[in-house]
Amino acid sequence: MMAAAQPFVSGAISKTINMRNAATVEDCRKAYDMSWKLGLKANALYRDGSKLSQPLSAMALGDGAANDDLADLSPVARAPIIAERIVERIVEREVRAGRERLPQRRKGYTQKAIVGGHKVYLRTGEYEDGRAGEIFIDMHKEGAAFRSLMNNFAIAISIGLQYGVPLEEFVEAYTFTRFEPSGLVEGNDAIKMSTSVLDYIFRELAISYAGRTDLAHVEQADLRPDGVGRGTVADGLPASGSTAAQDAADAVSRIAGAGYTRRNLYVLNGRTAGNVAIAEEAFAAGPVPHELTDGPAVASAPNAAAAVVGVATRSAFTAKLQGFEGDACPECGNFTMVRNGTCLKCTTCGGTTGCS
Numbered sequence: 525m526m527a528a529a530q531p532f533v534s535g536a537i538s539k540t541i542n543m544r545n546a547a548t549v550e551d552c553r554k555a556y557d558m559s560w561k562l563g564l565k566a567n568a569l570y571r572d573g574s575k576l577s578q579p580l581s582a583m584a585l586g587d588g589a590a591n592d593d594l595a596d597l598s599p600v601a602r603a604p605i606i607a608e609r610i611v612e613r614i615v616e617r618e619v620r621a622g623r624e625r626l627p628q629r630r631k632g633y634t635q636k637a638i639v640g641g642h643k644v645y646l647r648t649g650e651y652e653d654g655r656a657g658e659i660f661i662d663m664h665k666e667g668a669a670f671r672s673l674m675n676n677f678a679i680a681i682s683i684g685l686q687y688g689v690p691l692e693e694f695v696e697a698y699t700f701t702r703f704e705p706s707g708l709v710e711g712n713d714a715i716k717m718s719t720s721v722l723d724y725i726f727r728e729l730a731i732s733y734a735g736r737t738d739l740a741h742v743e744q745a746d747l748r749p750d751g752v753g754r755g756t757v758a759d760g761l762p763a764s765g766s767t768a769a770q771d772a773a774d775a776v777s778r779i780a781g782a783g784y785t786r787r788n789l790y791v792l793n794g795r796t797a798g799n800v801a802i803a804e805e806a807f808a809a810g811p812v813p814h815e816l817t818d819g820p821a822v823a824s825a826p827n828a829a830a831a832v833v834g835v836a837t838r839s840a841f842t843a844k845l846q847g848f849e850g851d852a853c854p855e856c857g858n859f860t861m862v863r864n865g866t867c868l869k870c871t872t873c874g875g876t877t878g879c880s
Contacts, residue, residue, distance in 0.1 A: 858873070
């Protein structure tokens with residue numbers, strides 16, 4: 525293909541030849557030899573798996589334990605095994621005989637937010653077990669045609685959910701879509717930026733009903749009423765799988781929407797003891813070094829609040845050591861920008877501020 529076009533172009537044509545992982549030095553020599561015989565001016569070779577990271581990979585490890593035995597193998601040894609195990613991505617779906625309609629009186633929640641200066645109202649309807657079964661979308665500033673399209677789009681999504689299409693499939697299809705209105709999100713406790721209205725809506729649904737906290741910009745632990753930042757939760761709070769916490773969650777789910785509570789119900793008995801335990805851990809960590817503060821070193825913390833501040837200061841210093849500059853990524857909004865030459869690169873989504 526390159527040889528057919530090269531005689532008509534004064535400059536060089538560069539086309540990457542993507543070679544399999546098992547390609548040898550002799551295969552590379554033959555490729556360059558053929559390029560010379562065809563009169564090409566430029567060529568590029570890439571062997572699959574030759575770099576620590578690459579944009580596309582033919583080898584994919586599943587999330588389950590079926591491929592755990594491959595994690596320690598080299599790319600060369602792993603390639604033939606993966607080729608035998610993975611042929612195509614298989615999405616498991618629950619097959620239903622027909623449409624599972626929602627009860628006439630149903631629970632759910634309404635979320636109001638402002639996306640790029642436009643108000644968006646999202647209303648959900650749930651089954652008795654807390655699964656999402658329908659959505660309604662209202663944007664009062666848009667024209668009648670756009671509002672009608674959004675309403676009918678919501679009906680299509682609702683019918684799909686009631687016929688058994690997994691919510692995760694809609695999330696994967698519509699998150700990170702890019703069109704106006706977009707930008708900063710106001711009024712949502714977990715989402716602070718979106719690339720479009722659909723991106724915001726399905727981020728919200730994923731966080732509330734699918735537990736996809738990776739799509740949130742704020743950690744759910746920081747939204748709890750007794751949250752005091754990072755630290756080791758101690759003896760006072762029961763574990764999330766304990767009987768008391770589970771019983772309380774089941775009782776609330778019968779009267780409140782799972783999306784409203786965001787599957788984040790905690791029994792708060794003993795919360796004071798938990799906070800004190802975190803403060804005691806900060807005391808045990810010793811004084812805050814002088815380089816971590818703007819003033820003199822803290823020799824002792826007079827109260828629990830000062831100790832917690834010390835922990836937060838250490839966290840900020842740790843982030844600096846990891847290279848984070850403190851700027852928000854223009855693509856995903858996460859504060860995970862690191863220095864990349866004269867520009868910044870996001871370690872979350874890979875976006876840059878100008879450099880490739």
